[in-house]
Amino acid sequence: MEIALVQCPLWDVEKPPLGLAYISAILKKNNHSVFPFDLNAELFSRHIGEEYRNYFDFELWKNKDRFRKIPIPEGFWEKAAQRILDTDPGIIGFCVQDSSFLASMLLATKIRKMDPSRTIIFGGPDCYLSKTEVILSSGSVDYVVRGEGEETIVELIDSLENSKDVSTVCGISYKNSKVMHNKDRSLIKNLDSIPFPDFSGLPLELYKAGSLPFMISRGCVNRCVFCDNWMFWKYYRFRSARNVVDELKHQIKKHKNHFKGTHVFVSNDLLINGNPKELYMMCDLIIKEKLDIRWSGFAAVRNDMTEELLKIMKQAGCIYLNFGIESGSNKVLRDMGKKFRREDAERLIRITHKAGIGVVTNWIVGYPTETKEDFQQTIDFLVRNKEYIDFAAPASPLIILGDVQENFIKYGIFPGKESRMHRFFNRNKPLHSHWQIKGNNHKIRQRRKLVLDTIAYKNDLMTYSSAIQNRVRVNKEGYCADIKLLNIPSGLSEGDEFEIEVNVKNKGKTPWKKVKTKNLNDITAKGLIALGISLLSKDRIPLENDLGRGFLSKQIWPGESATVKARLRAPEKGSYYLKLDMVREYIGRFSEIGSEPLWVPIIVEEVS
Structure with missing residues (x-):
């Protein structure tokens, strides 16, 4: 069967979408013809151009009112819909994130109007159970794949192609007079069984960084109460070091012309160090097999991250690690569900710096239990460790997600106006501005963000690459x-x-x-x-x-x-x-x- 896979904006413009590449690979393995469309890369590289910074704002694409004001070139969506239909696909699949949801719904609606005979499927991290009601009630989408998609999409397409009963397909939702939710699908236990992601057909010449994404693991060993990413993957699983290195070698050989000299890979994992032993083995194989690569990713603060491990990571091509430290207050870290203390974070960023690996830090301001004293401890941490931090990401006022979203009353959070409570807490993920508690509201959080960002600027920890x-x-x-x-x-x-x-x-x-x-x-x-x-x-x-x-x-x-x-x-x-x-x-x-x-x-x- 001919299948079109679509990535809508907003998503990464630096490298191709990994989720789409994995689905493309599994479909091709099952003898389907795949036509990938990365409309995000096309829009920002061919149409918006130098002005892209003004519109590369995830909140802009998630808010309906602001989304309507984005100056998309006239006819862009109609032409995209026609190009997709010109491949004559029996099925059109959308990889959907919260930042691409509105654009995906818009394009799906246009395709449905142009040709109602096409089967349209949504899947991806924004296709969680409660949102399927909104998606399927639109009339523009036929099926929603919930959770991990490789096995589900293959079984669903087989059922559709052979007129089988879809009610037995685990992990999907669909509308049959009313919205039906089949039981959840079990997660793939052996990640090595998944074929390597297939980037062929994507416009690799449009990605600015000349790098490719890769995956070591799925899920997270931590359970931070403000995060919902670990909820999507449920529990932590990892690939073998041998399988990961074989993929790196495969991509280097297949996409030699895509890399701009140096072979650069960026991890899409929630954390690359969920299994330090397997990480060490991967680095050892990279060195022994003399792979000339550079790579980076997110990492958790862990006490079993040793100087020996960091040294071999550097030798294997690791150029930087991004640590979600979030706060300099041990009380706030505990309330967030973090498994470390600030002293542990200081030790790790210092030995990471010593190993010659760049250190990137992430920060959250305005957590519900954060006081003025807690915030001052975050400032003190940043200043005290400025010599060991290469880049401090702009501070993020808390966005209500994860357990904080599901049980916001428990955290003492009140959205303010009743209309906002209904709109943001009952239908969609809320924006950070729409909640308040005593001593902690939107203005206070924005002020704290400005203070922390300004301190980072003054200490040269926020150097963006811009050439305006x-x-x-x-x-x-x-x-x-x-x-x-x-x-x-x-x-x-x-x-x-x-x-x-x-x-x-x-x-x-x-x-x-x-x-x-x-x-x-x-x-x-x-x-x-x-x-x-x-x-x-x-x-x-x-x-x-x-x-x-x-x-x-x-x-x-x-x-x-x-x-x-x-x-x-x-x-x-x-x-x-x-x-x-x-x-x-x-x-x-x-x-x-x-x-x-x-x-x-x-x-x-x-x-x-």
Whole structure:
């Protein structure tokens, strides 16, 4: 059977969707023809372009009122629906997340109107039991796959293709005069039995990072009360180290042209260290089999994360770990259901830093039991460990999910207006602004977020990669950064990767200074300005597939110089420009800090 698989926005634009690739693989294994459509990548790469940052906001795509105001190009959904129908699929499957739910429903409705004969199936993490009523009542969707989808989708399609009774298919919901929920399907015990994800057919050239996602495990060993991700997967399962490494080798061989020189993989796991022993074995195999890869992922704070394990992870190509620390208060950590204390988190991020692995931290402000004193302990933690943290993700005011959502009265939470209680607590996942308790409301949480983010900015822990072209003017006499290319290797072929060193000298006549503004989001970190470089065409258009960016994490005073390295890919023969740019999008304009960039042409004659 011909089957179309669809990923709608909003989702990751850096790498292809892993869930869709897994479903594609299992369907192909069962002799179905699959036509994948990543409309998210298409929209942001081909239509919205440089403005994508304004609309890459998950809350924007989850809110009905705000979703309607997104300036989608005219006819985008209609053309997408027609392209999907042109493949003549018997079944159209949507991979649905909470951020892609509204767009998926919109497109499914358009397809249903254009051709009511097509069977439309929803599946994914946003297809939980209580939401199936909303999905199926729309009349645009025929079946909902709940939970893990590989075995369910194969059995469902077999039943439809052979006119079997679907009432025996576990893990689905459907409408038959009323909404029917078949019993849950048992989870796949042996993850090694699942075929490797199949990314073929996806527009790999559109993904900006040149990386691929991979999965070591499903589920989580923890049960944080504010989280619902572990609820979807129910319990923790892991793949064997041998199976994971075999997949990495398979993807490197199959998608050699997708990687931009270095083979980069990003874990989609809730945590990569749920089984430290298997993680060690995976790293050992990567080293023994000499895989030239770089990889990263989320990790839990655990006392059995040893220096020995982190050392071999670094040797195996781990470049950074993202830790959900969330709070610097032991009381709040306990109330969250965390299995560690702040002292454990400090120990782990310090030995991770010592091992040469980048440290990323996540924070939640405004937890129901968080007091002013608890919040101050979070600030103290961040400042005390700033030397060991490479990036502090923007603080997140608590979004009511997981057990906190299911039992919000137990946590002393009251949504405020009754209409909001009905809308957000009874029908959909609530946004963080729609709840309050004494001493903790939306304004307080936003204030705490701003304070924590500002402290992170001032300590250079929030360096975003941005190259916003309209913020940069060029060649202002007397205020420029002199960029000089020191070396271009000879004998390059188009697409070859090479490393360059750029010497940056500040020729400005006045020191860089703080931006004078009342908006704290525009504060320039005192003494800490982050810079980047990018490669542009002779028309000074950024080269999307040949982008190199390096970082300087210190201020360059007038008369001083610094050197930054970057990896580039050999372009076609001709003139190209290397541009200096601010990396943090919150800093403001170059004119506000006393210097302007200078674009210097690179003449490449060796590349044919």
